[in-house]
Amino acid sequence: MKPNVIGEILSIIPQERVLTDLADRYTFSYDASFGEYLPDVVVQPHTTEEISRLVKLANREIIPVYPRGSATSLSGGPLPVKGGMVLDMSRMNQKLEIDTENMLAIVSPGVLTADIHRQAEEAGLFYPPDPSSSHVSTIGGNLLENSSGPKGLKYGTTKEYVIGLEVVTPMGDVIRTGGKTVKNVTGYDLTRLIVGSEGTLGIVTEAILRLIPKPPSRKTLLAAFDRFEDSGYAITRILSSGILPAAMELMDQACIRAVENYQPSGLPVEAEALIIIEVDGHPAAVEEEIRRCEEICRGQGANTVTVARDEKERETIWKARKMVSPAITQMGPTKISEDATVPRSQIPAMMKRLRQIADKYRLNLVVFGHAGDGNLHPNIITDKRNEEEMKRVEDAVTEIFEAAVELGGTLSGEHGIGVLKAPYMEMELGPIGLDMMKKIKEAWDPNQILNPGKIFPEPGQTRVVLRQNES
Amino acid sequence: MSPSRNNPGQTERARKLFELTYEETNQCIQCGYCLPACPTYQSMGRESASPRGRIALVKMAAEGKLDITRDLAEPIDLCLGCRACETACPVGVPYGHILEETKQVLHESVARDPLNPQQPQHKGRERLKKAVLRHLFPYPKRLRIVGRMVYLYQKSGADRLATGVLPKISEPAARFAAALPRLESPSRRYNPGDVLPPVGPKKARVAFFNGCLMDAVMYRINRLTIELLRAVGCEVVIPETQTCCGALHAHQGMKEAAEQLARANIGAFERSESDFYINNAGGCGAMLIEYDQLLGKDPAWRERARDFVSKSRDISQVLDQFGPLPFKKEWNGTITYQDSCHLRHVQKVTEEPRRLLQSVPGATFVEMADSDRCCGSGGIYNLLHYDESMKILDDKMEKAADTCAETIVTTNPGCLLQMKLGVARKGMSQTRVLHLVEVLAEACGLT
Numbered sequence: 001m002k003p004n005v006i007g008e009i010l011s012i013i014p015q016e017r018v019l020t021d022l023a024d025r026y027t028f029s030y031d032a033s034f035g036e037y038l039p040d041v042v043v044q045p046h047t048t049e050e051i052s053r054l055v056k057l058a059n060r061e062i063i064p065v066y067p068r069g070s071a072t073s074l075s076g077g078p079l080p081v082k083g084g085m086v087l088d089m090s091r092m093n094q095k096l097e098i099d100t101e102n103m104l105a106i107v108s109p110g111v112l113t114a115d116i117h118r119q120a121e122e123a124g125l126f127y128p129p130d131p132s133s134s135h136v137s138t139i140g141g142n143l144l145e146n147s148s149g150p151k152g153l154k155y156g157t158t159k160e161y162v163i164g165l166e167v168v169t170p171m172g173d174v175i176r177t178g179g180k181t182v183k184n185v186t187g188y189d190l191t192r193l194i195v196g197s198e199g200t201l202g203i204v205t206e207a208i209l210r211l212i213p214k215p216p217s218r219k220t221l222l223a224a225f226d227r228f229e230d231s232g233y234a235i236t237r238i239l240s241s242g243i244l245p246a247a248m249e250l251m252d253q254a255c256i257r258a259v260e261n262y263q264p265s266g267l268p269v270e271a272e273a274l275i276i277i278e279v280d281g282h283p284a285a286v287e288e289e290i291r292r293c294e295e296i297c298r299g300q301g302a303n304t305v306t307v308a309r310d311e312k313e314r315e316t317i318w319k320a321r322k323m324v325s326p327a328i329t330q331m332g333p334t335k336i337s338e339d340a341t342v343p344r345s346q347i348p349a350m351m352k353r354l355r356q357i358a359d360k361y362r363l364n365l366v367v368f369g370h371a372g373d374g375n376l377h378p379n380i381i382t383d384k385r386n387e388e389e390m391k392r393v394e395d396a397v398t399e400i401f402e403a404a405v406e407l408g409g410t411l412s413g414e415h416g417i418g419v420l421k422a423p424y425m426e427m428e429l430g431p432i433g434l435d436m437m438k439k440i441k442e443a444w445d446p447n448q449i450l451n452p453g454k455i456f457p458e459p460g461q462t463r464v465v466l467r468q469n470e471s
Numbered sequence: 472m473s474p475s476r477n478n479p480g481q482t483e484r485a486r487k488l489f490e491l492t493y494e495e496t497n498q499c500i501q502c503g504y505c506l507p508a509c510p511t512y513q514s515m516g517r518e519s520a521s522p523r524g525r526i527a528l529v530k531m532a533a534e535g536k537l538d539i540t541r542d543l544a545e546p547i548d549l550c551l552g553c554r555a556c557e558t559a560c561p562v563g564v565p566y567g568h569i570l571e572e573t574k575q576v577l578h579e580s581v582a583r584d585p586l587n588p589q590q591p592q593h594k595g596r597e598r599l600k601k602a603v604l605r606h607l608f609p610y611p612k613r614l615r616i617v618g619r620m621v622y623l624y625q626k627s628g629a630d631r632l633a634t635g636v637l638p639k640i641s642e643p644a645a646r647f648a649a650a651l652p653r654l655e656s657p658s659r660r661y662n663p664g665d666v667l668p669p670v671g672p673k674k675a676r677v678a679f680f681n682g683c684l685m686d687a688v689m690y691r692i693n694r695l696t697i698e699l700l701r702a703v704g705c706e707v708v709i710p711e712t713q714t715c716c717g718a719l720h721a722h723q724g725m726k727e728a729a730e731q732l733a734r735a736n737i738g739a740f741e742r743s744e745s746d747f748y749i750n751n752a753g754g755c756g757a758m759l760i761e762y763d764q765l766l767g768k769d770p771a772w773r774e775r776a777r778d779f780v781s782k783s784r785d786i787s788q789v790l791d792q793f794g795p796l797p798f799k800k801e802w803n804g805t806i807t808y809q810d811s812c813h814l815r816h817v818q819k820v821t822e823e824p825r826r827l828l829q830s831v832p833g834a835t836f837v838e839m840a841d842s843d844r845c846c847g848s849g850g851i852y853n854l855l856h857y858d859e860s861m862k863i864l865d866d867k868m869e870k871a872a873d874t875c876a877e878t879i880v881t882t883n884p885g886c887l888l889q890m891k892l893g894v895a896r897k898g899m900s901q902t903r904v905l906h907l908v909e910v911l912a913e914a915c916g917l918t
Contacts (some may be wrong), residue, residue, distance in 0.1 A: 019517065021519075021542070022537060022542050023519050023528055023537060023542040023543065023545075023546060024517060024518070024519050026527065026528060026531055026536070026537065026542075027517070027518035027519045027521075027523075027524035027527055027528065028518060029527075030501055030527060031501065032500065032501045032502045032503060044516070044517075070503050070506060071501075071503060071518075072502060072503045088517075088518075090516075091516055112507065133502065133503070133504070135504075135507060136502070136503045136504055136506055136507055137503075322561075325561045325562060326561050326562050326563055329498065329500065329562040329563075333497045333498055335500055385497075
């Protein structure tokens with residue numbers, strides 16, 4: 001970057017929000033995935049106007065621009081892989097308005113998703129998307145990655161809740177998409193194009209989110225199955241009996257054992273699967289539905305079924321799920337977290353493929369995930385300093401993607417493509433499908449300014465590389 | 472470049488940092504769950520002021536990508552050491568340990584590096600700080616003399632005259648001196664070697680840890696602590712030859728000094744032959760219960776340190792266990808509680824102080840928003856980084872004012888002084904700031 005560019009940035013943004021120290025820049029070189037890429041400068045914008053001017057400057061000088069929220073991405077979304085300028089959007093968090101009459105939230109991109117949950121609930125309303133990082137992640141990041149969490153089955157994913165956006169385009173212009181109405185068919189649905197675009201088509205500077213009435217009651221149960229297939233049948237039976245749970249979480253045996261090993265709490269280590277089911281809605285319906293779920297689980301051969309009687313017991317049940325992360329890190333310092341998603345009916349087949357892959361490559365692999373929507377989270381526990389093992393991890397990751405696509409699923413349910421999955425895009429979309437996407441990118445961002453190096457594979461890139469010396 | 476123990480690009484200091492921290496910094500999965508828990512990230516708004524950022528910087532410095540003095544010192548210095556990030560961390564990264572090991576390397580850099588680019592006045596301040604830690608805190612008798620001087624100084628009225636002079640020497644120090652409570656006559660103190668009988672049948676024999684700052688200028692709280700312990704049936708021993716816990720030393724990178732103090736304390740308390748070792752300062756208690764980590768590599772002391780840790784308790788735990796307290800007076804008004812970070816995040820004691828306050832007859836207990844968040848005191852952070860600390864404090868006082876409580880309670884001398892200063896800054900002249908022990912003693916009719 002030319003030295004005079006910093007001077008120009010300083011004419012747009014006050015000095016205390018322009019970070020050029022080596023230490024500061026290094027702390028914007030990573031996210032929660034892999035790799036380390038040092039940006040030339042980090043800017044912390046507060047207004048749409050500032051961002052617009054910065055992006056125009058970047059176009060004139062051909063500088064890559066990387067928007068970044070809280071950098072909780074598991075796919076490399078905000079990594080400044082080509083250097084340039086990081087836009088730290090987490091400071092742009094001034095606006096969080098709840099419009100109770102229209103049941104909307106109007107928010108700045110840097111607002112934490114959990115703060116939207118809190119304020120909506122205070123108004124008796126509910127914003128269902130809830131990625132597990134929602135107390136840390138910004139809404140801007142959630143929207144651009146379209147990450148949704150466990151409630152997708154009943155309530156749909158993030159994109160269903162975004163009805164309007166203010167966006168700075170890759171050329172630095174400011175546009176508004178959608179609006180405050182739930183129905184809107186005026187022209188192309190640019191809102192949905194931007195949501196999930198991983199920051200490659202625009203920088204969200206304000207979002208209008210749809211809220212729904214808060215369900216007044218909820219009930220939770222935990223069921224353990226000796227045979228993995230039985231848990232699959234139970235899930236299918238529950239759904240076909242007309243119950244739509246708010247969450248259906250699945251943990252495999254490796255997961256159960258890791259948790260029990262880490263913090264013994266009486267989980268059945270001989271069980272091949274644990275499922276946590278939560279229903280919500282009207283109190284009378286909730287009582288009836290949880291009872292039906294319990295019956296079905298028992299009927300499908302559940303070894304034990306525990307229904308939480310109060311909030312404390314509910315927390316105990318969810319603790320088993322929350323303990324997964326700390327428990328599996330005891331097995332090794334590096335965690336490769338994938339989110340390959342398959343049609344629900346293919347979950348047992350996918351689980352079988354995952355076990356075979358783990359055995360073939362001699363890897364520690366645990367699986368948990370959102371069983372209701374087929375979104376599995378296979379996690380490989382390894383040590384990134386072990387080059388030989390990392391080579392096997394790369395092969396295993398490749399096979400996981402192949403398995404998901406073969407079973408009619410997708411590379412990513414909610415983490416995004418970013419850097420790590422880009423090499424596999426053509427496998428799922430085919431050359432023409434990928435090319436149509438690329439044409440959109442080229443039309444919107446002719447200078448390749450916004451988040452370059454993401455989604456689309458670099459020429460010749462056909463597989464993921466996780467080894468530090470190879471990247 | 473692959474980091475390793477023998478990377479030629481690494482300096483000697485980077486290699487040392489690598490040896491001490493690399494395994495632990497690699498445990499961080501960079502999920503960012505610590506960000507909302509970190510007071511300095513919230514107030515400064517940049518990643519280098521967050522736990523995830525600091526851990527990454529330590530790792531990169533160990534890999535030789537950053538210079539330890541030029542790039543690492545400031546972000547590390549600006550950490551409060553409240554360790555709220557450890558409670559938030561889903562994978563148990565030992566942040567406190569990484570911080571102390573890094574300070575150790577930084578401390579050695581300041582001491583040895585002739586090309587240290589720090590400013591001369593910075594160096595002077597550093598030297599004064601180290602001298603105080605080395606020659607004052609380890610010596611209870613010297614500290615008691617300081618306490619007696621403060622008492623006489625307050626009694627003579629000279630402190631009011633001096634309000635014009637002290638600010639010229641050090642503005643922050645003057646502010647804290649003004650916030651210091653009026654000391655009672657040193658003649659009412661209990662003394663090392665005393666053994667005090669319980670009121671009623673004996674339930675346990677406990678040894679009391681004086682602490683250095685508590686013993687020097689807050690000895691009334693120590694006396695009340697002992698009287699409350701007696702009131703619930705404890706025989707109280709005050710072990711002779713006990714000394715400073717070493718927390719300030721460890722936090723400033725003087726690990727060897729901290730280890731020496733730990734050994735002295737373990738010996739002193741073993742000789743007391745007590746069931747429990749009681750302290751009333753969250754920061755000291757956090758140090759005491761980590762003696763096993765501090766001395767973990769020393770085979771001669773490992774077991775003894777473990778035994779010491781298993782017997783260490785905060786005063787609130789013991790009063791909660793052996794209570795109920797013999798309350799004699801109705802409390803009039805509302806009380807709120809500010810956690811001591813080290814009591815909460817290191818000792819994991821959260822419920823006992825609240826239960827005790829809720830048990831005070833007549834008192835209304837109101838939980839403060841973000842009571843689990845640091846007040847900005849951070850040991851001597853508020854003296855070293857006054858402006859940064861005040862920003863955090865002012866935010867804290869907003870939350871305190873929202874509770875409309877007439878009494879703010881805390882459990883650590885540093886927090887106590889900081890909150891007193893906060894009340895003064897916000898002009899909350901009707902609000903009292905008290906140690907938990909003072910509230911309980913007052914309700915029990917102890918004066």
